[in-house]
Amino acid sequence: MNRRRLLTGVAPLGVLLLVLGLGCKGGKGNGDDVMPCTPIAFAPSIGSPGAGDVYLLSPISSCDSVDISVLVTNLSGIFTVGFEINYPSSVIEYQSFSPGPLLQQGSPPIPPQFFVTNPSPGDIVASATLFRPDSSVSAVGSASLITFHFVKVASGVGTVDFNTGGSINNQIIDENGSVVAASFGPGHGGVVQVP
Numbered sequence: 001m002n003r004r005r006l007l008t009g010v011a012p013l014g015v016l017l018l019v020l021g022l023g024c025k026g027g028k029g030n031g032d033d034v035m036p037c038t039p040i041a042f043a044p045s046i047g048s049p050g051a052g053d054v055y056l057l058s059p060i061s062s063c064d065s066v067d068i069s070v071l072v073t074n075l076s077g078i079f080t081v082g083f084e085i086n087y088p089s090s091v092i093e094y095q096s097f098s099p100g101p102l103l104q105q106g107s108p109p110i111p112p113q114f115f116v117t118n119p120s121p122g123d124i125v126a127s128a129t130l131f132r133p134d135s136s137v138s139a140v141g142s143a144s145l146i147t148f149h150f151v152k153v154a155s156g157v158g159t160v161d162f163n164t165g166g167s168i169n170n171q172i173i174d175e176n177g178s179v180v181a182a183s184f185g186p187g188h189g190g191v192v193q194v195p
Helices: 002-023
Strands: 041-044 054-061 065-078 080-086 092-099 113-120 123-129 137-152 156-162 171-173 190-194
Touching (some): 054 137, 065 171, 065 190, 092 113, 092 123
Antiparallel strands (some): 054 065, 065 137, 080 156, 092 137
């Protein structure tokens, strides 16, 4: 009788352990269960940006997304920035943007405004501006203006760069409305490779 009671008490415990064991993948505990992936790569066209260069760089990427930032190098008199970017819509898709710290220097009382449109696949039109009484800011070294977030559409390779013959003028304007000498390219973007 005791033996039968012992078996009926152990049987549910054994079933529970079996179910829990089947829920596990049964790996070796060394990460073999995780499928490795190759992150999206972005190779910038500019290796050493010069003063006044506005260029693209990727601070972070994963297997299914890539962030591409617009950086400005060693330039003063930045109040308003406008530009157009082309990207390969057959391999990546624009999702969102996040402001960089460049226009937020000194914690302006009126926060800078960022305007981004995606009028057609493969095209982004963006602008950012400060408001008076704030004064222009300076990029010391390379400073991030804005970062665009893209997601994978398909495997492939393509160029992401400023459209220098697009619908708007790529330019930086100071607080007095004068154009600041800045270079948007061509050749200030890079090549995105989606595995």
